[in-house]
Amino acid sequence: MKKLIPAAFLLILLFTAFSAPALAADLDSANIIENSPYEVGFLSGYGWAMDHHYVQPCIEHAVFMPSISILLTKKELGASFYRGLVQYQAEPVVGVITHPNGKVEAGLSFAGFKYNFTALHSRWSPYSTFGFGAIYEPIGHNVQGSDFNFIIQTGFGVQYFIDKKHAINIQYRYRHISNAHIKDPNRSINSSFLLVGFSFF
Secondary structure (H helix, E strand, O other): OOOHHHHHHHHHHHHHHHHHHHOOOOOOHHHHHHOOOEEEEEEEEEEEEOOOEOOEOOOEEEEEEEEEEEEOOOOOEOOOOOOEEEEEEEEEEEEEEEEOOOOEEEEEEEEEEEEEEOOOOOOEEEEEEEEEEEEEOOOOOOOEOOOEEEEEEEEEEEEEEOOOOEEEEEEEEEEEEEOOOOOOOEOOEEEEEEEEEEEEO
């Protein structure tokens, strides 16, 4: 799986390079987001836990995350490099704990927000995300005392608009999983993810 991530990035770069000549007029990501009440997207990638728990030093995840984002601000906020547009974002996650047990994880970030930095007014739109939700995470009760856990996550990424309706996404995601001491042990799992995906406006 780790070998597939560089290949996915390469495919995206090649697709972008071959698509660019066909797009004569430059696009304004700020204008596209501002005039799109909804954004539907998906991200997929791989994550590695950073904790190295002595009871389970290696935890890895492969994930797929569809999402829907709803525009909350009809005009750009701010007046400098940080100006942007805010979206509410709901994001389910389905994945596999590839190490240590191969079991399925599933959850939902139901309280999420996406801030689109639009100062560039070009095809490129950096963004940040924050989300809170719940997840079924059967990692093993020696790590987490319950399979039900909470998620807090944040991400930083960039969108490249191919046209007025489609954009490519690349994102780094940090995810914290904890059961809030509902049941011991509560060692928590903190993971880094590399994600790629696509958005429709």
